[in-house]
Amino acid sequence: MPSSTANPKASPPQIIIKKTTLDDLIQALQREGYQVIGPVLEQEAIVYRPVTQLKDLALGWIDVQEAGSYRLERDEAQRFFAFTVGPQSWKAYLFPPREEIWKARRENGRILMEEPETPPRLAFLGVRACELAAIHVQDRIFLQGPYVQPRYARRREAVFIIAVQCTRAGNTCFCVSMGTGPHVREGYDLALTELEDTFLVHIGSEKGAALMAEIPHREATQEEVAEATRRVDAAAASMGRTMDTTELPELMRQSLESPHWEEVGKRCLACANCTLVCPTCFCFTLEDVTDLTGQEAVRVRLWDSCFNQEFTYTAGRPIRVSIASRYRQWLTHKLGWWVEQFGVLGCVGCGRCITWCPVGIDLTAEVQTLRHMYGRASSPATVSR
Amino acid sequence: MAKGTRKPKLAVWKFTSCDGCQLTLLDLEEHLLAIADRVDIAYFLEASRATVRGPYDISLVEGSISTPHEEELIRKVRKQSRFLVAIGACATAGGIQALRNFAHVRDFIQLVYAHPEYIRTLAQVRPIADVVPVDFELRGCPISREQLLELLSAYLHGRRPRIPRHSVCMECKRRGTVCIMVARGVPCLGPVTQAGCNALCPSYARGCFGCFGPMDSANPLSLGRRLEDLGLSREDIVRVYRTFNAYASAFREGSETYEQVRGHTRH
Numbered sequence: 001m002p003s004s005t006a007n008p009k010a011s012p013p014q015i016i017i018k019k020t021t022l023d024d025l026i027q028a029l030q031r032e033g034y035q036v037i038g039p040v041l042e043q044e045a046i047v048y049r050p051v052t053q054l055k056d057l058a059l060g061w062i063d064v065q066e067a068g069s070y071r072l073e074r075d076e077a078q079r080f081f082a083f084t085v086g087p088q089s090w091k092a093y094l095f096p097p098r099e100e101i102w103k104a105r106r107e108n109g110r111i112l113m114e115e116p117e118t119p120p121r122l123a124f125l126g127v128r129a130c131e132l133a134a135i136h137v138q139d140r141i142f143l144q145g146p147y148v149q150p151r152y153a154r155r156r157e158a159v160f161i162i163a164v165q166c167t168r169a170g171n172t173c174f175c176v177s178m179g180t181g182p183h184v185r186e187g188y189d190l191a192l193t194e195l196e197d198t199f200l201v202h203i204g205s206e207k208g209a210a211l212m213a214e215i216p217h218r219e220a221t222q223e224e225v226a227e228a229t230r231r232v233d234a235a236a237a238s239m240g241r242t243m244d245t246t247e248l249p250e251l252m253r254q255s256l257e258s259p260h261w262e263e264v265g266k267r268c269l270a271c272a273n274c275t276l277v278c279p280t281c282f283c284f285t286l287e288d289v290t291d292l293t294g295q296e297a298v299r300v301r302l303w304d305s306c307f308n309q310e311f312t313y314t315a316g317r318p319i320r321v322s323i324a325s326r327y328r329q330w331l332t333h334k335l336g337w338w339v340e341q342f343g344v345l346g347c348v349g350c351g352r353c354i355t356w357c358p359v360g361i362d363l364t365a366e367v368q369t370l371r372h373m374y375g376r377a378s379s380p381a382t383v384s385r
Numbered sequence: 386m387a388k389g390t391r392k393p394k395l396a397v398w399k400f401t402s403c404d405g406c407q408l409t410l411l412d413l414e415e416h417l418l419a420i421a422d423r424v425d426i427a428y429f430l431e432a433s434r435a436t437v438r439g440p441y442d443i444s445l446v447e448g449s450i451s452t453p454h455e456e457e458l459i460r461k462v463r464k465q466s467r468f469l470v471a472i473g474a475c476a477t478a479g480g481i482q483a484l485r486n487f488a489h490v491r492d493f494i495q496l497v498y499a500h501p502e503y504i505r506t507l508a509q510v511r512p513i514a515d516v517v518p519v520d521f522e523l524r525g526c527p528i529s530r531e532q533l534l535e536l537l538s539a540y541l542h543g544r545r546p547r548i549p550r551h552s553v554c555m556e557c558k559r560r561g562t563v564c565i566m567v568a569r570g571v572p573c574l575g576p577v578t579q580a581g582c583n584a585l586c587p588s589y590a591r592g593c594f595g596c597f598g599p600m601d602s603a604n605p606l607s608l609g610r611r612l613e614d615l616g617l618s619r620e621d622i623v624r625v626y627r628t629f630n631a632y633a634s635a636f637r638e639g640s641e642t643y644e645q646v647r648g649h650t651r652h
């Protein structure tokens with residue numbers, strides 16, 4: 001029998017809800033004034049979009065991912081979260097692709113500045129462990145140091161996070177190698193693990209506890225907790241990719257003059273897909289837009305990419321003209337210089353850049369090649385290209 | 386840039402083309418009054434027979450240079466124009482008519498005209514920038530309304546137009562279109578094509594046709610290999626690179642390479 005707990009502090013850290021109770025959770029969040037964003041089926045993929053009820057969620061789908069390929073299949077077990085990560089990441093909501101920074105208007109010879117609208121309070125439903133790690137990486141980029149992005153900060157502070165522990169890994173996943181998943185460790189309000197007919201819920205914050213107090217639930221049994229762990233362990237054991245992270249920054253330094261970059265440059269399209277699907281990549285550009293009449297001006301921030309030649313424009317000319325030099329910039333920054341700059345690697349092992357690269361360039365394979373050329377391979381040389 | 390109170394004079398010129406790009410100016414409907422308020426539309430035969438003599442502050446040039454007569458005319462236009470903008474695939478890459486550059490024009494003339502002796506044409510169709518210096522180019526078949534408006538606004542306010550040279554894929558990702566090549570196996574030229582259409586075709590699950598021509602560092606051979614994996618024949622790949630922007634250098638490299646490879650495998 002589900003029972004409600006009046007005092008959130010008294011809630012046990014691990015509880016069980018029926019699958020349909022997820023709808024109560026969505027409703028409760030909406031009553032609290034959150035717009036809920038969750039995984040839905042759209043354009044033959046699983047994407048994160050506003051949802052208002054349980055029925056909106058993509059139920060019963062599995063994604064089959066490979067380098068340069070993504071397909072959905074029916075999930076006989078009719079699970080809610082059997083798919084892994086899709087083409088989009090939560091960065092689309094915390095760091096939107098296009099955002100107005102300010103607006104100015106001329107009025108009676110004066111210039112009036114307008115603040116853009118306050119961003120909505122969002123609740124993310126279905127944040128995977130690697131994605132949570134990616135949000136924490138972007139936090140370091142946008143919130144630490146002398147230059148804080150105020151709009152990122154406002155969105156981030158308001159967000160309610162319902163994490164989901166993966167019980168199935170994809171062919172391009174390697175979160176285990178990167179130490180980011182599939183077990184969810186911290187930084188969430190609630191974390192779900194999908195069982196047969198129920199979800200095991202971990203409470204991660206006061207906010208999460210307060211919300212659960214409104215929702216019918218019961219205490220989890222030890223078997224249920226163990227079963228959840230087993231399922232996530234199974235996902236951990238079935239990672240489609242691995243990456244040896246031993247002294248990656250050092251490997252990047254040694255590889256700087258490698259002929260291998262030219263080889264990747266022949267395959268790479270410089271299309272920038274990898275950076276835009278990546279949940280940690282943060283390149284942006286600022287554009288000033290004026291209208292014909294000169295009465296209005298808007299400063300807009302747009303997603304940009306280190307793969308765009310114009311992005312490398314410095315002191316009167318592009319400094320990274322070859323595609324090879326841009327791929328090198330991307331990989332060595334992510335797996336090398338980020339550590340110096342932000343204290344973490346720029347990769348959380350989500351595999352998106354592998355799946356969504358139109359020509360299937362796979363950073364785990366490129367790193368392996370560089371390791372064979374320069375580093376001591378800590379794993380035997382099993383990969384030849 | 387406009388000086389003092391005099392309105393800048395705008396001229397629109399047509400060479401070998403279909404008129405679609407200059408019609409984009411009329412297509413700016415709700416902005417037309419504001420434009421006419423700030424710009425003196427001095428020469429635009431598509432819209433009015435009344436013309437004002439040059440020189441012109443800004444000339445929009447549509448079409449490719451295909452005849453000796455056009456070659457003379459574009460030189461005159463250049464002399465009369467402070468700021469010359471080539472608009473559309475014909476003006477920036479030669480257009481669909483540049484397909485004849487891959488063969489002998491004589492053969493076509495014999496085939497098409499009852500009296501080939503009347504035809505005076507250049508052996509090669511050329512984009513405007515091949516004949517006279519061009520100050521700016523707007524790509525597309527046809528050009529984009531938004532980009533034309535941006536060009537005019539930027540010109541009027543003396544700033545650089547925001548016309549990106551990156552891939553169409555950037556537009557897919559920014560607008561949240563799921564990649565149809567990865568998710569559905571649909572062949573798409575977006576990764577080698579310059580943005581400008583806001584990824585129109587992919588947003589309707591159609592592969593990009595390459596209307597805006599090659600992006601600034603297009604890699605047509607790598608994409609070609611991917612298109613082969615998706616089931617396109619070498620002949621198909623020659624064809625996808627040979628449309629409106631066939632003679633733009635990266636697409637030309639793509640089609641010519643695939644044509645040579647095809648030739649080799651046949652012999």
Ligand code: SF4
Pocket residue numbers: 274277278279280281334346347348349350351352353354363
């Ligand atoms: S680099 Fe690739 S695998 Fe790593 S976080 Fe970014 S998209 Fe995911």
Ligand code: SF4
Pocket residue numbers: 267268269270271272273274275307356357358359360361
């Ligand atoms: S690695 Fe792939 S996705 Fe990234 S720019 Fe190159 S071709 Fe595009």
Ligand code: SF4
Pocket residue numbers: 271273358553554555557558563564565566567573574575576584587592593
């Ligand atoms: S659909 Fe085409 S243009 Fe869009 S991301 Fe995919 S390859 Fe690029």
